[in-house]
Amino acid sequence: MYTNREQMEVRVHKLETEVAVIRSNYATKEDIARLELKLAGTDAKVVGIEIKLAQLETKMVKWFITTSVAMSGLMITTAGLAFTAGAISISA
Numbered sequence: 001m002y003t004n005r006e007q008m009e010v011r012v013h014k015l016e017t018e019v020a021v022i023r024s025n026y027a028t029k030e031d032i033a034r035l036e037l038k039l040a041g042t043d044a045k046v047v048g049i050e051i052k053l054a055q056l057e058t059k060m061v062k063w064f065i066t067t068s069v070a071m072s073g074l075m076i077t078t079a080g081l082a083f084t085a086g087a088i089s090i091s092a
Helices: 004-024 029-091
Strands: none
Touching: none
């Protein structure tokens, strides 16, 4: 069996190992500075993507409205032809 001193030494060794692992995962000032530089570059990219997305949205709305108007015209024309054909066959 371990004595109190030996138990304490084992526990201290485990703590030292855990602290070493924690320290190895710390971010340094240089790591943070590099990350800030990367993030600064992505801001401009995000703004560019937002602009392109807004332009695409505008194009899609215009396309939808144009298609709706064209489909409405086609439906009115088709209905007019159907009524005209029906009126011709009724009177004949």
